[in-house]
Amino acid sequence: MRTILVLLGLVLSYSCHAVPALPVSEVAPGIYLHSSEHHWPDRDNHGEIANIGFIIGDRCVAVIDSGGNPRQGIALRNAIKQITPKPICYVINTHVHPDHIYGNSAFKKETGVRFVGHHKLARAMATRSPHYLSKADELLDIRVTPDNIIPPDLQVQDTMTLNLGNRELVLTAHPTAHTDNDLSIYDKNTDTLWLADLLFLEHIPVIDGSIKGWLKGLERLEQNSYKLVIPGHGQLVRDWPVSLQPHKTYLLQLVNEIRAAIKQGKTLEFAVEHVGLAARNQWQLFDEFHRKNVTIAFAELEWED
Secondary structure (H helix, E strand, O other), X not given: OHHHHHHHHHHHHHHHHHXXXXXXXXXXXXXXXXXXXXXOOOOOXXXXXXXXXXXXXXXXXXXXXXXXXXXXXXXXXXXXXXXXXXXXXXXXXXXXXXXXXXXXXXXXXXXXXXXXXXXXXXXXXXXXXXXXXXXXXXXXXXXXXXXXXOOOOEEEOOEEEEEOOOOEEEEEEXXXXXXXXXXXXXXXXXXXXXXXXEEEOOEOOOOOOOHHHHHHHHHHHOOOOOOEEEEEEOOOEOOOOHHHHHHHHHHHHHHHHHHHHHHOOOOHHHHHHHOOHHHHHHOEOHHHHHHHHHHHHHHHHOOOO
């Protein structure tokens, strides 16, 4: 039995090392990013559709989202090991969506690693995991188990500061916007804000929380200046808040047109077929996500005072 266990361990170790390191770029001193293409998550890309990466301090490393499948998580871990010998101390999940959390298991056995997230993330994971797990093979051609969905053991209620060694990261738990468990990360050293899916560029914004809350959050954020902003989907932003405006304009367009339709007594079905169509040529994956956005926004706005 001991021989079998040793051999199994060697096989698992080899399989981890056989996964190539994920391509990453140093976008600011000590901040490494893997930028993903804009795709519908499917069996060809296996859910690898989000921007993910890590930040290196003098003492240790913080992972920012672990990837869309377990293998991508391993590839991200291998990239870290290739660049620095410093240990991984935190895995920060910015929200519950699979393209940001399915790589968590790659870091589970790292000595001393803490998983960090919004204080509503654990509940969201528990609520959604049965559906996520049942669809992973069918939709993404990957195998995930409950071991891949790891809730945070450090929960951010409002803000939390993590020190990586002469590098402080300020984590902010946002009110409901893209989801009800959005977390952003601000690196003081480089004036970089990692916004994750609170910001979409090129890829149409996806509403899974509150369109009104999202607009309020964006209005607060655009009052600040940042040298660099990292979106969950899209290219790096070096002209904040200019690059934010298309995202904000799309949400405002939905709000205004849906409110007008409701005032006129129009139905949800009418709104889905007519609202926001002028934005089609401005966004990638419009047809895949826009109708759902209208449906969610209509349900929220229909009951406002």
